[in-house]
Amino acid sequence: MLQQTPVVRVLPVWHEWLKRWPTPAALAGEPAGEAVRAWGRLGYPRRALRLHAAAVAITQDHNGKVPDTYPELLALPGVGGYTAAAVAAFAYGRRETVVDTNIRRVHARLVSGTALPAPALTAAEMRLAASLLPADDGSSVRWNAAVMELGALVCTARAPKCTACPVNDLCAWRAAGEPPPSYVPKGQAWHGTDRQVRGAVVAVLRLAETPVPPDMFFREPADLGFAPAGIGVPLAALHRLNSAPEQLERALAGLIADGLAEMHDGGYRLPA
DNA sequence: GATGCGTGGGT
DNA sequence: TACCCAAGCAT
Numbered sequence: 001m002l003q004q005t006p007v008v009r010v011l012p013v014w015h016e017w018l019k020r021w022p023t024p025a026a027l028a029g030e031p032a033g034e035a036v037r038a039w040g041r042l043g044y045p046r047r048a049l050r051l052h053a054a055a056v057a058i059t060q061d062h063n064g065k066v067p068d069t070y071p072e073l074l075a076l077p078g079v080g081g082y083t084a085a086a087v088a089a090f091a092y093g094r095r096e097t098v099v100d101t102n103i104r105r106v107h108a109r110l111v112s113g114t115a116l117p118a119p120a121l122t123a124a125e126m127r128l129a130a131s132l133l134p135a136d137d138g139s140s141v142r143w144n145a146a147v148m149e150l151g152a153l154v155c156t157a158r159a160p161k162c163t164a165c166p167v168n169d170l171c172a173w174r175a176a177g178e179p180p181p182s183y184v185p186k187g188q189a190w191h192g193t194d195r196q197v198r199g200a201v202v203a204v205l206r207l208a209e210t211p212v213p214p215d216m217f218f219r220e221p222a223d224l225g226f227a228p229a230g231i232g233v234p235l236a237a238l239h240r241l242n243s244a245p246e247q248l249e250r251a252l253a254g255l256i257a258d259g260l261a262e263m264h265d266g267g268y269r270l271p272a
Numbered sequence: 273g274a275t276g277c278g279t280g281g282g283t
Numbered sequence: 284t285a286c287c288c289a290a291g292c293a294t
Contacts, residue, residue, distance in 0.1 A: 006290090090290095188277085276294090
């Protein structure tokens with residue numbers, strides 16, 4: 001849930017999940033579509049799909065217990081290098097080189113003297129992080145947590161709180177006069193994109209209690225008569241986008257291809 | 273290595 | 284109001 005999503009937005013959903021599915025086996029025992037529904041508006045819903053798949057793998061291959069080693073974690077669906085290291089370190093107390101966006105930024109400023117880390121994680125960054133990691137397990141876990149928190153709360157991407165920084169006298173970026181970034185991060189386009197349409201379609205499927213006929217997506221709301229219960233609002237939002245039919249086609253095909261949707265009784269629904 | 277993939281709070 | 288950007292991953 002925390003992948004590319006702020007902690008404060010994750011917390012309430014996370015609590016609900018753990019209440020409903022206290023164990024991997026509990027989640028694995030339900031359809032993947034239920035995971036997508038419970039995901040709510042966290043974004044990147046295929047993460048919900050992969051989390052469900054991970055629960056299935058843990059139930060089948062790990063006797064229902066989340067594995068405690070980096071390579072085993074890395075093999076789970078939706079778990080990459082960062083998540084595998086973070087779980088091994090923070091859940092199991094292991095010494096792992098945890099490198100997330102916060103740690104990358106702290107290292108870039110404090111050590112490398114640049115405003116921002118490189119656009120993508122580099123081998124040099126991994127070597128630097130590994131070289132800074134304390135030798136014993138307990139200290140390494142504290143170090144990972146501390147650097148991550150420093151980046152999240154003080155050494156923030158925009159408007160860093162340098163005057164409140166406990167290590168500002170060690171900061172290479174500050175010492176260099178806080179030079180600006182050497183490149184401009186290119187933001188993701190959103191308005192009018194396939195991605196926006198896809199998000200609106202998933203919003204409809206998430207609230208639908210029965211399969212949604214293609215007409216509901218492709219025809220004007222006025223021509224539809226009535227919509228299945230509950231999806232009036234997201235359906236109106238989708239049509240407000242005024243997207244081209246080809247765009248809707250691509251969104252629906254993409255959702256099917258990704259396993260986020262399936263056809264049933266001539267309509268689209270989340271995987272059951 | 274580059275791309276596609278959501279959403280909402282902060283500035 | 285726009286734009287930034289957030290505990291990344293898979294292909």
